[in-house]
Amino acid sequence: MRFNWLSEYLAEIRSNIDSSINHESSPWRQLQLQQLTPQAIYCRIKSTSAEALEHIVIACVVYLLVCLGLYKLTFWLSTPATTTNNNRPGAGGHGANRERDREREREAGSLKQMLQSGLRLRSVHMPKSAQMDRVLLVTAHPDDECMFFGPLIYSLTQRDNCQVYILCLSNGNHEQQAKLRREELWRACIKLGIPESNIVLMNATNLPDDPNVEWRPDAVASLILHTVESLDIQAIFTFDRDGVSSHPNHCAVYYAAASLCLANLLPKDCKFYTLDSINLVRKYLSIFDLLCTCFMSTHWCILSWKEAAVVRSAMLEHHSQMKWFRWLYIYTSRYMFINSLRQINLSDVELEMQIHDN
8 A cells, every 4th residue: 555645745845944044034044054163152152141240130030139138128027016105305396298108107007907917928938827835946056056046045044934945965075175075155145135044054965966976766766755854845947858068977866766756655645846958059148048048948937137146146155166167157147137937747758858868
């Protein structure tokens, strides 16, 4: 059987392609007519790259401006609307001016209430249903509370009737400075609003401040469980499985707390939260990571520049750790301004334990 129709169809397609290539206005013909010298190719690549770079710069500038505006808007929405004080000095002017000022303040207050009800912007966005009268922050080393959990601690200590406890699992003896690191931890916590009586500093020989020594999860878990039960803790905050900086001691703290959750040993009313680890670019975006945080996280704490100064001053109490790169960290790291958190449940722990085993 002959397929004459198929050969005729293919011949027609080929003739159409040839005619389109030979046409003067076709891009194929223009490409053939163009003199493809190395200089022309370089100019073409250079112009294309410059245009792409210009678009990237414009996008970055727009992103930074949006983050700055969002940062300002967040704290404007977080502050309550002020009322007019008719007894302030100079209030005895014209009645029309006073009425106009009151009308403007009412309009600003109504606009703020409308935005507060319609937007998710809050400087502190934590679950309202959870009881957080007694919370425990589990860290691996002295200075972790300032370097990574500063916004969370500041936000919790500003709450009424909220007791914040810190369990530090090592005394910072990596460079034989345990006594000095202990005193620095005490002073830093006082700056953050945590009394000395709420600090539990461990001095266990099996939990040294050393990234080359693997901490046993069962030993860490027993210390966490004992502290939770003795202090009647209602919420635990610690690192996630990546430990923010991938420090093995940080990761061991998470797996120890996760094992308690997996074995159902934590009290029923005790919630488990972890601090989000982010990539290196976002880590050093400072307040410009705000947009990503609001869209990618469920719980967060955001500090203003003045509030973050309290965290920075607490970090400065750790004199032994203030190397040159730490100065860069405290002014550029988003962990000095923003903490994003995630509540961990049993299914999350089971999934992450499978990932860890694999």
